[in-house]
Amino acid sequence: MDRRTRENLVYVGEELMTQLGKPFLFFCLIIMVGGGIVWAFQKVDAYLTPSYAQEEEQKEIITEAHITISKIGLSAPIAFVDSTDPDDFLEPLKKGVAHYPSALPGQKGASIMLGHSAPPGWLGNLYDGVFSDLKDLAEGDLVVVSTGTKSYAYKVSSKLFLDRGQDIPEELTRSNTPRLLLLSCWPPGINNKRIMILAEAI
Numbered sequence: 001m002d003r004r005t006r007e008n009l010v011y012v013g014e015e016l017m018t019q020l021g022k023p024f025l026f027f028c029l030i031i032m033v034g035g036g037i038v039w040a041f042q043k044v045d046a047y048l049t050p051s052y053a054q055e056e057e058q059k060e061i062i063t064e065a066h067i068t069i070s071k072i073g074l075s076a077p078i079a080f081v082d083s084t085d086p087d088d089f090l091e092p093l094k095k096g097v098a099h100y101p102s103a104l105p106g107q108k109g110a111s112i113m114l115g116h117s118a119p120p121g122w123l124g125n126l127y128d129g130v131f132s133d134l135k136d137l138a139e140g141d142l143v144v145v146s147t148g149t150k151s152y153a154y155k156v157s158s159k160l161f162l163d164r165g166q167d168i169p170e171e172l173t174r175s176n177t178p179r180l181l182l183l184s185c186w187p188p189g190i191n192n193k194r195i196m197i198l199a200e201a202i
Contacts, residue, residue: 062104062147067097067113071141072133078113078145089114096127103178105145106152106201110173112181117188117195131184134197135159143180143199154180154199161186162194177201 065078079092080099092098093116103109115131122129141156162168172181178201186195 065099065105065145065147068144068146069137069141072136074130074133076115076127076130094125094127097130102173102181105147105180106150106178108178109175110168110179110181111145112168112173112183115182115184117184117186119187119189122189129188131182131195132188134182134184134195135186137197143182143197145180152178153202154178155202156197156199158198160196160198162196164191164193166194168196172198 062080064080066076067078068075077096078099079095079097081088081092082101083089084101089098093114097113097115100112100114102112105111116128117132117134118124118129119132137156137159139156139158143154143156145152145154168181168183172179180197180199180201182197182199184195185191186193
């Protein structure tokens with residue numbers, strides 16, 4: 001700011017003081033102090049209140065995982081399918097186990113996973129019979145689902161058989177704790193019924 005501008009500002013200020021008096025100066029001080037306080041609170045609030053984008057970043061997104069059941073020698077990758085269209089599961093099921101849109105591993109609620117079964121001696125794809133031996137699981141057997149950063153352990157609690165087309169009982173899909181539901185055709189390789197293993201997080 002040059003000298004002439006400063007002198008003009010001082011002159012204007014003196015004129016305003018002469019015409020309006022001290023109340024005007026007091027009013028200006030209140031505005032300046034009040035504005036500073038509001039600015040300070042806004043800055044503090046910005047640090048204390050996380051933005052929506054920050055909250056989104058904290059949500060876990062799982063893109064790949066692995067399931068292991070030592071009791072039946074099962075070890076397979078899990079593909080997460082963002083669809084309920086049966087056609088969208090054809091390719092993922094060729095590559096392992098498919099996660100049906102539901103709770104993610106470790107989250108509250110039921111995590112539903114689908115896998116093919118095949119009759120003894122089947123010579124097809126490696127994962128055509130990934131869930132063929134679910135029938136051999138019993139209460140207390142361990143199921144482990146691993147993601148890139150965490151592992152979640154579940155213990156088998158029960159084994160159920162559903163009719164073809166029958167919905168999973170609603171009381172099994174609603175849970176306040178993490179739960180795992182493994183489903184496949186029954187008997188192996190035949191699409192008559194469904195076998196379902198229920199496992200609870202430990």
